[in-house]
Amino acid sequence: MLSKRIIPCLDVRDGKLTKGIKFKGNVDIGDPVEMAEFYYREGADELVFYDITASHEARDIMLEVVRRVAERIFIPFSVGGGLRTVEDMRAVLMAGAEKVSVNSSAVTNPRIIAEGARQFGSQCVVLGMDVLQVPVSEKIPSGYEMVIHGGRKHMGIDALWWAREAQRLGAGEICLNSIDADGTQEGYEKTLTALISSQVSIPVIASGGAGEPRHLAEVLTEGKADAALIASMTHYGHYSVAQIKDYLSERGIKVRKYW
Amino acid sequence: MIAIIDYDAGNLTSVERALRSLGADCAISRDPGFIAQAQRVILPGVGRAGAGMASLRRLGLDRVLADTVAQGKPFLGICFGTQIIFDYSEEDLTGCLGLMPGKVVRFPVDHRDTAGNPLKVPHMGWNGVSWKKRHPVFAGIPEQAEFYFVHSYYLQPDGDNLVAGVTDYGFPFASAVARGSLVAVQFHPEKSGRPGLKLLDNFLAWDGKEAGDAL
Numbered sequence: 001m002l003s004k005r006i007i008p009c010l011d012v013r014d015g016k017l018t019k020g021i022k023f024k025g026n027v028d029i030g031d032p033v034e035m036a037e038f039y040y041r042e043g044a045d046e047l048v049f050y051d052i053t054a055s056h057e058a059r060d061i062m063l064e065v066v067r068r069v070a071e072r073i074f075i076p077f078s079v080g081g082g083l084r085t086v087e088d089m090r091a092v093l094m095a096g097a098e099k100v101s102v103n104s105s106a107v108t109n110p111r112i113i114a115e116g117a118r119q120f121g122s123q124c125v126v127l128g129m130d131v132l133q134v135p136v137s138e139k140i141p142s143g144y145e146m147v148i149h150g151g152r153k154h155m156g157i158d159a160l161w162w163a164r165e166a167q168r169l170g171a172g173e174i175c176l177n178s179i180d181a182d183g184t185q186e187g188y189e190k191t192l193t194a195l196i197s198s199q200v201s202i203p204v205i206a207s208g209g210a211g212e213p214r215h216l217a218e219v220l221t222e223g224k225a226d227a228a229l230i231a232s233m234t235h236y237g238h239y240s241v242a243q244i245k246d247y248l249s250e251r252g253i254k255v256r257k258y259w
Numbered sequence: 260m261i262a263i264i265d266y267d268a269g270n271l272t273s274v275e276r277a278l279r280s281l282g283a284d285c286a287i288s289r290d291p292g293f294i295a296q297a298q299r300v301i302l303p304g305v306g307r308a309g310a311g312m313a314s315l316r317r318l319g320l321d322r323v324l325a326d327t328v329a330q331g332k333p334f335l336g337i338c339f340g341t342q343i344i345f346d347y348s349e350e351d352l353t354g355c356l357g358l359m360p361g362k363v364v365r366f367p368v369d370h371r372d373t374a375g376n377p378l379k380v381p382h383m384g385w386n387g388v389s390w391k392k393r394h395p396v397f398a399g400i401p402e403q404a405e406f407y408f409v410h411s412y413y414l415q416p417d418g419d420n421l422v423a424g425v426t427d428y429g430f431p432f433a434s435a436v437a438r439g440s441l442v443a444v445q446f447h448p449e450k451s452g453r454p455g456l457k458l459l460d461n462f463l464a465w466d467g468k469e470a471g472d473a474l
Contacts (some may be wrong), residue, residue, distance in 0.1 A: 001427055002378075003385040003405055040452070045385055053417070074277055076407060076450050093270055098450060121305050123381065123409045201379050226384065252424060256385040257454045258404040 004220045004240055004248065005045040007205060007226035008234055010035060011050050012081075015061035033068045039234075040073040042241045047073070048101070048175070048229060050104045050205045053079035059088075063095045072098020076127050080175075086115045093120055101175060103128035104148035107155055107162070110169055117170025124203075127171040131159045131192060132179045144192055151179040163196045173202065175229065177207040184214065185211025191222035205229055213239060213247035220253055260339070261285040261463070262297035266314040268339060269305030277449035281460050291323045299333045299462070300324070301342035303449075305409075308363070309351030311343050321356060328358050328441055333467035335396075336443030340352035341436070342412060344443055350412050359436060359443065360417035371428050381411040382428045388435060388446070392423040396442045396461045397435065404454040406434075406446035414445060420473070440467035 008135030011018040012032050036047055049069075051062045059082070068080055079092045089100045089112075100120075106113050106127055116125045132151055136143040144159035163174055176196055178189035188209045195206040206225035210216060216228045231238050245255040265287045270349070270350055278285045279302075286296055286300075302324065304311060315321045324344075327334055343355045348357035350365040370378040383451050387403035413432040416422055423442070424435030432447045442462065 001372075002382065003387075003388065005384055022380065071276055071280070074280070074450060074456055075452050094272070096272060096276065098273070123305065123383065172381070203379055203383055226379070256405040258401055258454055 002226075003045070003254050004225075005205070006043075006216070006228050006244055006255065007041050007046045007227055008044050008230050009048040009050060009207070009225070009231045011052055011231075012062065014058050014063050015046050017258050018052065019136065032065050033072065036069045037072050039241065041259075043256070044075070044241050044246060045256050046075055046227070047077040049077065049079045049081075049097075050101075051079065053082065060092075063091055066092060066095035066097055080126070080128055084109075084112070086119060089116050089124075090204070093124060099124050099126050099173070101126040101128045101212065103130065106166065107148055107157065108147055113166055113171050114168040122154070122170045122172035123172050124175045126175055126205075127163075127166040128175045128177065129159060129166075129196075130177050130179055130236070131189075133189075133192070142195065145197070147179060156202050159192070160195060160199060163200050167202050168201045171202060172201060173203045175205040175207055176225075177229075178184055178209060181209030182207070184209050187211065187215040188219035188223060188225070189214065190219055190223040193219055197224040197226070201228065209255065214246045216244060217248055217251050217253060222247065229237060239243070260297050260298040261301060262294045263287045264294065264302045264304075264320060264340070265289040266304065266305070266311065266318055266320060267306075268311050268314065271303050272274070273447075274293050274301060274303045274449045277459055278463075281456065281463060283459075283463050289318050289320065291319050294320070294323050295326065297332075298427045298440060299335070301335045301462075302339065302344065303337040304343070306339050307350055308343060308348035308353035308355065308412075311339060311428060312353050312355055315356070316425040324356060325358065329438070331440045331467055332451050333462065335362065335462050335463050336357075336359075336372060336441070337449070338410060338445060338447055339441035341445055342410075342414065343418070344441070348412065358441060359421065359438060359460060361421070362415050363412045364415055366429070372429050379430050381409055382413075383409045384387065385451075386426050386434075386446075387427050388424040390429075390435075391474055392421055392437055392444070392471050393474055394437050395465045395469050396437070397423060398461055400454050400457055404453040406444075406448065406455060408434075408446045425434045425447065437470060451466060
């Protein structure tokens, strides 16, 4: 039986984690490579790196981070943030990432999904979706709209339509982030996640709102998610990945146990 | 020296990195002369059966790989590299290398578990392996240890005696096969954490002769 995946997300700027992260024992870890290795040993099933570097020159710093991570962890990891062209994707994959994630660039230029899938295979292409709940309208029949720039810009595109369209174009997986839930630590947006997951045949990673293990259990069952993204709940030592897995396992949710 | 076969089938550097981390002397190569000299051969890959076979033939590697097996050199197939060693693949209706009897077929379009819940295809993520052979390459790996899978087609070996490991995804399928000096897995050991590294390490130490018994 396939395991549900627990995926820590690390935000990186100029080759450093955006926030110094304190684990139990209060050790401040700013190096994404060290952090990746910590999570690898702790039983994370996959990692997501999100590069929020603004300048193009700093891209090479991120590629160097990817190379160093790939030498030290032997689980899949994806890299997203600012990938605008197939060449950007190629550089990240050649540096050792298993997958690339495209988000706002794909909304404005859907061809990047098709071209990435054609050149590297669908399994390499993750579509990141930032979604906001809006009133149901003729244009947004699902009541969920695609947004970019952290929710500041509405795209007038229905999220459900876009998820299916991205699958048709060749996306291999969807990382579904609810802007409404993001940062609240009050739980994932289960309704949205179940809606999208039941209407596409590719895996859906739930993102935004995780604050305690119960939230993961809910989104992985009622929310029909295949995987759950976590950040602050483990970054700051409130929980460990192993604790979360024990909690899920006790509730009959299949998780990876040997690492 | 270990040759990692390059036939335009995806990014092979993750296999190389995992082997290097174990101290192995390895190189990615498409040179038939180099591959013929290697002590061990790994056929990895991500791709489609039609294009993969066309590349192997164009590069003259189909014969080199057949020789490798005939000579009894340890040979490891990974993921797509495993599918392509069989006789035939339903993907692109392709005649493959024929180094292992059987065929490769697609998971059903409306795939469901035994309770009727829909299952996504590709089968992607971590799934357990139940071992059917006591084989040196799988020694010390726990029963139901999880490995990382990404595939839409699965193996149908001709003969239960070839099956070394079984995984359940709606129904049980062969996720590891072994015969003589040939071992092949549907999952990605290079992306499967400690159990995966253990498998690769076992392969590096295996003489290709001792093939183990059915459990």
